[in-house]
Amino acid sequence: MASIHREALIEDTPDHVWAAIRDFGEVHHRLAPGYVTDTRVDNDVRTVTFANGAVVRELIVDIDDETRRIAYAVVGGSLEPTHHHASMQVLAGEGNRSRFVWIIDVTPENLGAPIAEMVDQGLRVIKATLDREATAID
Numbered sequence: 001m002a003s004i005h006r007e008a009l010i011e012d013t014p015d016h017v018w019a020a021i022r023d024f025g026e027v028h029h030r031l032a033p034g035y036v037t038d039t040r041v042d043n044d045v046r047t048v049t050f051a052n053g054a055v056v057r058e059l060i061v062d063i064d065d066e067t068r069r070i071a072y073a074v075v076g077g078s079l080e081p082t083h084h085h086a087s088m089q090v091l092a093g094e095g096n097r098s099r100f101v102w103i104i105d106v107t108p109e110n111l112g113a114p115i116a117e118m119v120d121q122g123l124r125v126i127k128a129t130l131d132r133e134a135t136a137i138d
Helices: 014-022 027-031 109-137
Strands: 002-010 036-042 045-050 055-064 069-077 083-092 098-107
Touching (some): 002 109, 014 098, 027 036, 027 045, 045 069, 098 109
Antiparallel strands (some): 055 069, 083 098
């Protein structure tokens, strides 16, 4: 199994960052525009289309407003690992900033590197998007 753990400091309050992450059907607008080109929701499954053409179906396992955490598992699409579970969480950072934590566990292990590359690309877009939104509000 491969475990991918990434963190980023976001220049916005935890409540604002959580609002964008919690809006799980709007990833292509609020979190990773351009990197994610479409998001569709059918009950507790969202279908995410990436700019590279990959399409992933994700089961939303939990949304916890108290801890500002969303958990999801890949259940289909063009990338079908044996196991893929992920969570995103927003924690309070210093000042009015937020610590964004993204953890992914995936099998088989050989999918770890390509998924980590996608996560790194996505995280750069997420940080830039949320930082830009915070600057626009100020």
